[in-house]
Amino acid sequence: MSAPGDRLRVRVMVVDDHPVWRDGVRNDLETAGVAEIVAEAADGGDAIERARDSMPDLVLMDLKLPTVSGTEATRRIIEDSPSMRVLVLSASGEEADVLDAVKAGAAGYLLKSSTSEELIDAVLRVHAGEPVFTPSLAGLVLEEFRRMAHKDAGDPDLTARENEVLILVAKGYTYKAIGEKLFISTKTVQNHVQNILTKLQLHRRYELMRYAIKKGLDRAPD
Amino acid sequence: MATPTHNVADNHGVTQEPSHQEPARAPSGTRRTLARGVLVFRWVALLWMSVLALTHPAGFERPGLAWGSIAAAAAWTVWLTAGAPRWGWTLWADLALGAWLLVASGLVVADGAVVAGRPLFATGYPLSPVLLWAVTRGPGAGLGAAAAMSIAAVLARVVNGTGLTEIPAEGLQNLAGAAVNFLVAGGAVGIVSRLVVRSAEELQQTHAELLVERERAARLAERESLAREIHDSVLQSLALVHKKGQEIARRGQGGSERIRPDEVRGLADLAGEQEAGLRDLILREPEPSPEGTASLRETLEKVARSVNGLRPTVSSVGPIHLEKRTVTEIAAATREGLTNVVKHANATSASVFIDETEENVTVSLRDDGVGFDYDEDALRARGKAGMLGSMKGRVNDLGGAMTVTSQPGHGTEIELRVPKSQAST
Numbered sequence: 001m002s003a004p005g006d007r008l009r010v011r012v013m014v015v016d017d018h019p020v021w022r023d024g025v026r027n028d029l030e031t032a033g034v035a036e037i038v039a040e041a042a043d044g045g046d047a048i049e050r051a052r053d054s055m056p057d058l059v060l061m062d063l064k065l066p067t068v069s070g071t072e073a074t075r076r077i078i079e080d081s082p083s084m085r086v087l088v089l090s091a092s093g094e095e096a097d098v099l100d101a102v103k104a105g106a107a108g109y110l111l112k113s114s115t116s117e118e119l120i121d122a123v124l125r126v127h128a129g130e131p132v133f134t135p136s137l138a139g140l141v142l143e144e145f146r147r148m149a150h151k152d153a154g155d156p157d158l159t160a161r162e163n164e165v166l167i168l169v170a171k172g173y174t175y176k177a178i179g180e181k182l183f184i185s186t187k188t189v190q191n192h193v194q195n196i197l198t199k200l201q202l203h204r205r206y207e208l209m210r211y212a213i214k215k216g217l218d219r220a221p222d
Numbered sequence: 223m224a225t226p227t228h229n230v231a232d233n234h235g236v237t238q239e240p241s242h243q244e245p246a247r248a249p250s251g252t253r254r255t256l257a258r259g260v261l262v263f264r265w266v267a268l269l270w271m272s273v274l275a276l277t278h279p280a281g282f283e284r285p286g287l288a289w290g291s292i293a294a295a296a297a298w299t300v301w302l303t304a305g306a307p308r309w310g311w312t313l314w315a316d317l318a319l320g321a322w323l324l325v326a327s328g329l330v331v332a333d334g335a336v337v338a339g340r341p342l343f344a345t346g347y348p349l350s351p352v353l354l355w356a357v358t359r360g361p362g363a364g365l366g367a368a369a370a371m372s373i374a375a376v377l378a379r380v381v382n383g384t385g386l387t388e389i390p391a392e393g394l395q396n397l398a399g400a401a402v403n404f405l406v407a408g409g410a411v412g413i414v415s416r417l418v419v420r421s422a423e424e425l426q427q428t429h430a431e432l433l434v435e436r437e438r439a440a441r442l443a444e445r446e447s448l449a450r451e452i453h454d455s456v457l458q459s460l461a462l463v464h465k466k467g468q469e470i471a472r473r474g475q476g477g478s479e480r481i482r483p484d485e486v487r488g489l490a491d492l493a494g495e496q497e498a499g500l501r502d503l504i505l506r507e508p509e510p511s512p513e514g515t516a517s518l519r520e521t522l523e524k525v526a527r528s529v530n531g532l533r534p535t536v537s538s539v540g541p542i543h544l545e546k547r548t549v550t551e552i553a554a555a556t557r558e559g560l561t562n563v564v565k566h567a568n569a570t571s572a573s574v575f576i577d578e579t580e581e582n583v584t585v586s587l588r589d590d591g592v593g594f595d596y597d598e599d600a601l602r603a604r605g606k607a608g609m610l611g612s613m614k615g616r617v618n619d620l621g622g623a624m625t626v627t628s629q630p631g632h633g634t635e636i637e638l639r640v641p642k643s644q645a646s647t
Binding site: 091111113134135136137138139140142143146167170171172173177 | 494497498501535536537538539540571572573575576577586588590635
């Protein structure tokens, strides 16, 4: 586990519309002693506000939320405080929404059906600045980049190495195993994954800009 | 201005609820078609007007006014043809132009010439606004426009220097004839237009009803297949969870028998698997495959779910639609591969990754298990090539190749590469 030694506990906010689920997550994280739940929110609007008030290190975000969607809440939270990390916890079958959330700036994604150990591990990894990817998300991201490559030349494209790394993540290899396979350090693998995410988010901004210009709305809406 | 949200809503409206919107839009489409028909007539009338003006026996008294009017009519006709006019003010402008042409016909010739029986140079063109009003607004409007033109025709005589009371009997007959022409044309075309629009409406309605019906049938079919799938796996498992749960609780009550943690964990796993499966079933947007093909991603996801004792992840760069036979064979090979992992690899995780290039589809099966020395000949010699041999056979039959990368202690990766098109085999 890449827990950063015996640092302070991670300050976490849990966003989910089911109280039972929030209790479960609180129980998992606090019993293990890795995190302190500093806030809870049951919908997207509340999440944005409480993130601002309690300034957690990390937000555990469900995607299907009342009022404001998890994707939109993610976008706004990261806009407010770019250093805050959002880990998406979603049910399977919502991959398209997950991809949107990642484009909006989420640092990782975990299935709700994951075990407590996996959750704790993911919280620590995201807190340490490591992007948490699942193989199926890697597949979706690959698909997205290929689609972009077909459509718009000039968009941020993956380097050969990044492509290689992404395929290995999709194949289910851990960062450590990928590093061993490619003779690079685990840290370098993480950097590649981080760059892939950044390019994906950049692409979303380009897409929005292009859309705005096309619609003649190129003045900032705020 | 169209806002983005507006647009999104529009898209949804068109794709998902065609039935409620179409009928309202249809008549205007039909009217537009009829109006285009009037445009053809208008061009012929313009041409005829020009020919009459060129061949005018006595020449014009005021050629500037005559040719200016014709030029205006020509410009108006071009604009109506090229632009996409909306029938608001255009209709009124058209009416005014037609009336002006009639009145001008009286102004440009010598006094008394009109009553003397010379043809008006603008006779045909002023009929166009009458027809346009009739097709766009119905018979009442057609008659109204015709009445306006008739008055203009009378005015043409007056400006030509013939007082209303001075018009001779023959002239009156001509005038009446012109008025009747206008009125008949306006009324009759208006009635026909209304009939055509109504039947178009009815047709649209029938079409919409048909669409709704078809949609309902498709929904029913989908529901049935959903019910079947839920019955096959989810309901069975729920029943099992219920039964086993009761049994464990009963044993716990007595306090005599111990409850093993792995029993409870097995129960939880079973519920978890079904939860994931059910979510996939409900949440995942269906990927309709073209006729005769199937989605490789969807198929392999099902295969992965059906493997006991392991939850392999499936990732893919897209749905990837291939010929059904190819998909079936790849699925069988994948099932064999995953079964092999469960039996021999002692792995904690396994994954399936589907990639594609222009020519090939590649399925990679990976596990983090014990690994082994892959030596085909040695395996065959020991009679252990079984499952791997069968996989290889399937892939070769599809014109593809299988490679195995493994090392004791470092897991295994098996790659199945199959050409997309089976034409070569």
